[in-house]
Amino acid sequence: MAYRILVADDEAEIREVLRLYLEKEGYEVVEAADGTEAVRMIREEKIDLALLDIMMPGMDGYRVLRNVREENNLPVIMLSAKSSDSDKILGLDLGADDYITKPFVPLEAVARVKSNLRRFYALGAGESRSGQGAALQVGNLRLEPDSCLLYRNGERIELTSVEFRIMKLFMENPGRVFTKQQIFEAGWEEAYMVSDNNVMVCISKLRAKLEHEGKEYIRTIRGLGYRMEKE
Amino acid sequence: MAYRILVADDEAEIREVLRLYLEKEGYEVVEAADGTEAVRMIREEKIDLALLDIMMPGMDGYRVLRNVREENNLPVIMLSAKSSDSDKILGLDLGADDYITKPFVPLEAVARVKSNLRRFYALGAGESRSGQGAALQVGNLRLEPDSCLLYRNGERIELTSVEFRIMKLFMENPGRVFTKQQIFEAGWEEAYMVSDNNVMVCISKLRAKLEHEGKEYIRTIRGLGYRMEKE
DNA sequence: CCCGACCTTAACGCAACCTTAAACCGCACC
DNA sequence: GGTGCGGTTTAAGGTTGCGTTAAGGTCGGG
Numbered sequence: 001m002a003y004r005i006l007v008a009d010d011e012a013e014i015r016e017v018l019r020l021y022l023e024k025e026g027y028e029v030v031e032a033a034d035g036t037e038a039v040r041m042i043r044e045e046k047i048d049l050a051l052l053d054i055m056m057p058g059m060d061g062y063r064v065l066r067n068v069r070e071e072n073n074l075p076v077i078m079l080s081a082k083s084s085d086s087d088k089i090l091g092l093d094l095g096a097d098d099y100i101t102k103p104f105v106p107l108e109a110v111a112r113v114k115s116n117l118r119r120f121y122a123l124g125a126g127e128s129r130s131g132q133g134a135a136l137q138v139g140n141l142r143l144e145p146d147s148c149l150l151y152r153n154g155e156r157i158e159l160t161s162v163e164f165r166i167m168k169l170f171m172e173n174p175g176r177v178f179t180k181q182q183i184f185e186a187g188w189e190e191a192y193m194v195s196d197n198n199v200m201v202c203i204s205k206l207r208a209k210l211e212h213e214g215k216e217y218i219r220t221i222r223g224l225g226y227r228m229e230k231e
Numbered sequence: 232m233a234y235r236i237l238v239a240d241d242e243a244e245i246r247e248v249l250r251l252y253l254e255k256e257g258y259e260v261v262e263a264a265d266g267t268e269a270v271r272m273i274r275e276e277k278i279d280l281a282l283l284d285i286m287m288p289g290m291d292g293y294r295v296l297r298n299v300r301e302e303n304n305l306p307v308i309m310l311s312a313k314s315s316d317s318d319k320i321l322g323l324d325l326g327a328d329d330y331i332t333k334p335f336v337p338l339e340a341v342a343r344v345k346s347n348l349r350r351f352y353a354l355g356a357g358e359s360r361s362g363q364g365a366a367l368q369v370g371n372l373r374l375e376p377d378s379c380l381l382y383r384n385g386e387r388i389e390l391t392s393v394e395f396r397i398m399k400l401f402m403e404n405p406g407r408v409f410t411k412q413q414i415f416e417a418g419w420e421e422a423y424m425v426s427d428n429n430v431m432v433c434i435s436k437l438r439a440k441l442e443h444e445g446k447e448y449i450r451t452i453r454g455l456g457y458r459m460e461k462e
Numbered sequence: 463c464c465c466g467a468c469c470t471t472a473a474c475g476c477a478a479c480c481t482t483a484a485a486c487c488g489c490a491c492c
Numbered sequence: 493g494g495t496g497c498g499g500t501t502t503a504a505g506g507t508t509g510c511g512t513t514a515a516g517g518t519c520g521g522g
Contacts, residue, residue, distance in 0.1 A: 098337075107426070108425055115422060146407040161453060164455075198513090220469090223467080391498080391500085429502090432501080435480060453478065453508095
C-alpha cells in the first residue's frame, strides 16, 4: 500500500524531478499543472499528501490549501519561489504542514515528504511514546518491542527484523491461526507475496531458534496456516 | 498517562494547528487565548509543559513565564513572531527552556515539545531543574551530562557534541532500539535527515571509542536500527 | 501408495551496513 | 584576515547478514 502523492506545480520540470525522486522511494505520484486540477484530484482520487506550489495560474496554492482544509484532511507541503517570511506565515497560518522554498534539493523534499507522512499517519511502530514497550508474554516466552528481543525463561534469543514482526503478530494473538499471506504481510510489510516459500523458511528458522526440550511453539495447520500455542 | 500540554496564543489558528499535531502524538492539549487565562490554567490544571506566545493581549508571555517560575516548575517553550535575538535572550534569561520563532513548521514544534518533555521528565519524574547533571550509568559506562564526558570503568573518553547526544539517547533508554531517523533527530537536533550515512559514520566512530576487550556496546539490528546493550 | 503440501538445508546475491580518508566548515587564536 | 584545528559531511570501496531461491526430503490424507 504505497502512499499516493500529489505534485501540483505549473512547471513540468519541477513535477518531473519530484516524480522521479518520489517514485524512487516507492511512492505513487500524480501530477496537476494548476490549482483547479489539484483540487479536483484531491477530491476525486485518494491522495495521501500534497505538494502545492504557491504560484500557479488560475487558482493559487493558498486557495487550494484553504479548499483542502475545508473538505479534507491531509498533510500539505507548500512550495514557494520566494523565500520571504510573509509567504511562509500566510501558508502556515492557513494550516500548511510544512514549507519548502525553491530552489530546493530534491532529497530534502523527499525527506520532508517522508517525515510528514510518518508523523501524520503515525505508522511504523510509532516511536515517540516511551511507554509503548509493554512486553508481550505468552507461556514462557516474552517479547520486548522496545529492544526487539525475545526471551524464553529469561534466556535471550536474538531475532531479525522480519522474525521479530512475525513473533509480534503471533504473540499479540496467541492461539490464533494466520495464513501465510497474513504472516507475509506482517513480516515483510508488503502486500503481495510472490512465493510462500519465504514464509516457510522463516517459520523454520524461528522454530529452530525457539526449539527447547521438544516443546512445540508454532503448529502447522495444514491447508490453513500457522498458529502459536497458547500454552 | 499522557502528558498535558498548554497552548497559549491569541490566534485561534495557531492553537488549532498545534492541537492537531500534539494530539496526534498522543498528548492531551488545553488552550488559552491570553496570558491571564494561561496563568490560571497552569495554576489550576495539572500542566506538564507550556507553549507560550510572547505577544498576547493583556498579560504577555514574559510575564506569564515569570509567574510560572515563581510558583511552579515545568518546562516552558516560548513562541515569538519576531526572530530578533534580543527576544530570544530575554526569554531564555527569564528561564524559558526553549524557543520557537514563528512562522514555524508544526513538526519542529512537536519535535521540541517531545525533546523538552524527555529532557525534563527523563529520569524518575521531574527532579530539580538545572540538576540535569545526574550521571547516567549503564554497565561499566557512565555519562556525565554536565561535563559532556563518558567514563568506562573510570577511564575517561572524550565525546563530541553529537556523539554525546547520541550516547545520552542510548543511555537514557538502555536496550531500546532506535532507528537512524531517531538517532539523527537526537544527535543533530534537526527534523530532516537527508542521508543516513552521517549516522552510520558517527556510530562507527562511537564504536571505535568504546571498543574494549572485544565487548560490543552498540549492536546493529538490520533493517531497524541500533541498540545499546543493557549489560 | 500416491500426490500435494509442507519442511529443511545450503548456496547465492544484494541491499544495508561499515570504514576510511579526504573535503569542507566554523571557530579560535595569532 | 590568515592559519590551524577539531568536528562534521561527503564519497567511495569493501564487507556481510539476511532474505531469497532452489532442490531434495518428509509427512499425511485420501
